[in-house]
Every structure is written in structure tokens, then in C-alpha cells.
């Protein structure tokens with residue numbers, strides 16, 4: 625599943641291949657991708673120009689000239705690619721935006737979970753998870769006092785706590801495992817038992833990790849590519865994710881893979897020991 629650094633990489637690619645383009649026609653091959661009435665969706669966008677693409681958490685926000693915003697969530701496998709108008713498409717391409725410059729933007733999604741919804745600009749924050757989404761993991765938006773306050777209120781294990789986008793936006797399974805390892809925090813430690821020192825370290829690692837992963841254009845796992853012919857390179861930087869059974873880079877102990885809140889979780893039982901886990 626694309627995480628925030630991957631979605632930010634997609635956004636930057638879309639700025640190159642879609643921003644400034646005017647829509648001439650739209651073909652929809654799998655209706656459920658569009659949450660609006662399809663005919664209204666087409667009529668609202670034909671003749672409009674994509675001004676820019678913004679992002680909030682893992683949501684892409686296409687800004688159109690007529691004060692409309694298309695909210696696009698890639699979910700598991702969604703991706704965008706560009707080709708010349710009327711180029712060949714396969715059965716996994718569900719929506720095609722034809723531009724007046726002779727190119728087209730195609731949306732491809734093997735799992736078909738991705739969704740697009742057109743709303744008035746300004747109303748996008750009412751869509752899906754955007755309404756309750758926590759701050760972006762940046763120095764500017766994500767404050768340690770806020771983090772401390774919400775952690776102290778929760779008895780949830782820290783891993784699912786971090787996966788919850790209402791707490792902080794953009795952390796998925798991969799980066800959760802990485803920041804917890806970096807911070808030497810056990811994924812099952814309850815949120816409200818973290819010390820102030822642990823909170824500060826975790827907070828700083830979250831900001832650093834997401835920035836670094838974005839710089840490397842994200843992580844390429846399974847079939848996810850950023851759709852512009854480039855694969856992210858961050859998988860080479862991962863210390864724990866996908867490395868269960870291998871040795872911990874820090875202490876040499878064997879990394880262990882367990883399930884925490886139904887999610888595969890890899891950690892080092894030595895570096896990430898927690899007093900409370902000796903049940």
C-alpha cells in the first residue's frame with residue numbers, strides 16, 4: 625500500500641504530467657471508482673483545467689479551474705500514468721482523462737479499491753478520513769506537546785496508535801515499524817506509558833523518517849511503483865520492515881515478526897524490550 629512518501633512522490637509526478645492540462649474527455653471503465661454520478665462528474669470536468677495537485681495525508685487533491693477539487697485516494701494499488709491520447713489500456717485501467725494537448729492521464733488499479741470524488745473546493749476536508757485527520761508529520765505541523773497530550777489519553781498499543789491517521793497523518797505499516805525500532809520502543813507498549821523522553825525521540829524520528837523516505841521517493845514494495853517509470857529507492861534504507869528472522873543492525877539479535885492489531889510487525893526483542901511485555 626502506498627504510504628505518504630509514495631503519495632507525495634505521485635503528487636510531484638502529477639504536477640509534471642497533469643497540472644496545466646485541459647480536459648477534453650473522460651472515459652470511465654469501472655464505475656465504482658467515481659463516487660459521484662458519473663455523467664455529472666464528466667460534465668463538471670470537461671473543458672476545465674487542472675491548476676495543481678495538493679496532498680493531505682494519503683489523499684491527492686486535484687484543483688480545477690471551476691472551483692472544484694477531485695479527491696483521489698489510491699488505497700492498496702492505485703496508480704496514475706501518462707500516455708499519448710488513445711494509447712492502449714489494459715483491463716486494470718479504470719479511468720482515462722483525455723487532455724487537449726494530445727496526452728492522457730490514466731488511473732490504474734488492480735485491486736479496484738481506489739476512489740475519486742469531486743467536491744467544491746473548500747469542502748474536501750469533509751471527505752472520508754480528511755475530516756478527522758491529524759497533523760502532517762512535519763516540524764511545522766506536528767508539535768511534541770500535542771503528541772504528548774494525545775498519547776497520555778490512550779491505552780492503545782503504540783503501533784496501532786501510530787497507524788491511526790487521526791493522531792498523525794501518513795504513517796503506515798512500514799514507517800511505523802521503522803520509527804519504533806529507531807526509537808527503541810516496543811510496538812505493544814501502551815501509548816499512555818511512554819515516557820517524555822521516549823515521546824520526544826519518537827516524535828523527532830517520525831518527522832525525520834518521513835522526510836527521508838520522501839527524499840528517496842518512497843519505498844517500492846510488491847507492485848507499487850510511482851507510475852512514472854521510477855521505483856522508489858527507500859526499501860534499501862529499511863532497518864526492520866520485511867526483515868523478520870534477519871539480524872538486528874544495531875545489536876545482532878534476531879528480528880521477530882509478530883501480529884499487533886492484525887498487522888504484521890517486525891521488531892527487535894532486545895533493543896525494543898519493554899518491561900511490561902514479560903507477562
Ligand SMILES: [Zn+2]
Pocket residue numbers: 872873874875876877892893894895896
Ligand atoms: Zn536490536
